[in-house]
Amino acid sequence: MANVQSLDPSASPLDYYGWELRRQREAHGLRQGQLGEIIFCTGSLIGQIETTKKVPTRDFSERLDAALGTDGVFSRLVGLVLRSQLPTWFQPYAEMEARATYISTYQAQLVYGLLQTEEYARALLSVDHPGRTDEFVAARLERQRILHSDHPPALWVVLSEAALLQEVGGHEVMRGQLGRLLDCLDKPWVQIQVLPFSTGQHTGLMGSFTLLRFDDDPDLFYVESYDQGHMTANPQVIKERSVGYARLQATALCPEASAELIARVMEERYGCQP
Template sequence: MTHINVLDPGASPLDYYGFELRRYREAAGLTQRQLGDVINYTGSLVGQIETARKLPTPEFSERADVALETGGLLSRLVTLVMRSQLPAWFQQVAELQARATEIYSFETHMVHGLLQTRAYARAVLGVLDQANLDDRTAVRLARQSIFERVEPPIYWLVLSEGALYQEIGGAQAMREQLAHLLSFEGNPRANIQILPYSAGAHVGLQGSFDLYRFGSDPSIVYTEGYGSGHPTANPDTVNDCSLRYDHLQAAALSLKESAELIRRVMEDRYGDQLA
């Protein structure tokens, strides 16, 4: 007899996901291999997800929802699964990003995680630690699902020009990353401004920060260190960073000029030509 690994659905969101996937599959009278054939995945992968040894992806969840007629349950659960896999100190921040109606980010040296491509994110995450890199990359990218909501947050990024030249992941990864930034051109809810070298001394020299605003709750400022995050709703800090952000936006290039600079760097430095 085949040994069936029994999961405690209350142990974690990942265990709960695996429990529900198995429950729906068995109710449909399908083996792991049969379900895999239907949704174009291996039966082995289905088994690994059911036993909480492998993270499901949004694509897997969508296909399984359709095949098993779950009413979208797995697609709803996968968001919680991904968030639960984030470092403990960052889980609160991911929740803030998911709840915010407006997000204002200033980045000094690399593209913000909410706009990173897979190759770029993989290079960032893999600098010192290659363990479970595929899963950790998927978890980071899953945070970007906030832009797929019926009413996504208004997002504004002021990015230092140096981040366009810091080659992360190689030339091909940078071409893809800069092209991804350009894909938001003309989107009124996702705006990217470049803070040029010519700005000289500016109010963001102390480092990167995020400002989260909500419909009724107080605004929150988030800063990050090595292996730690620091959200605060202190009114003085929020007011100070709000003023700083206003000045950063004023010192940055316009949206049109920013897109032109991104395109120029992509073509000249990374050898790509847009049609």
């Protein structure tokens, strides 16, 4: 890891963040411990972020801006930092997802990333990334900010019943995650349909996929494997997958019946009455 003498602010968003934090702190005549006391963290954490050993969170960045009077500099920069923590192959999709006006996704096994709770995401990401779980979780939560923006995308999720039954992180985590899905009933721009096992064979058996629509750009189809993602704007692929998605929507339970199934699984399988 870099030290304060060798940190190159042009190397990455994280390096720039650390370099700018040190510059602002010293400009205010503060030691690491003093700044830590002001924003309610340790001086050690300040030092680790300055030298890129730790990735800053949004909450940390907002407290920095308030303490140093930096007019939102760190709050704006942290978005770039967190996106840079996503796997390189996933970053192009995350950028397009953030620009989409309409997102349609079919999820065969897991809850879609934009709807995952922090605990659910942590349990998932800790399996393959035990040394970088905090960074990956923070990056995933950062992606979800688009749903809370002034102009959120319309999000339509068709979720296999398998995603409700696949236990991730234990009963408590699953109760929280299914509760999050039920909370979406209050969000008019989010629609969730569950595709029950009783459907039998269907057009989504090949696996999860996502369609992105934009105001001024061609539609995109996205699918991923274990260690890479694939995006295409090929009109024939978009047509075929759009028809396939419409068939999934027509076959799945309606949103109201889907909510009833989610609530029933939440109570009967995970021991909680929603």
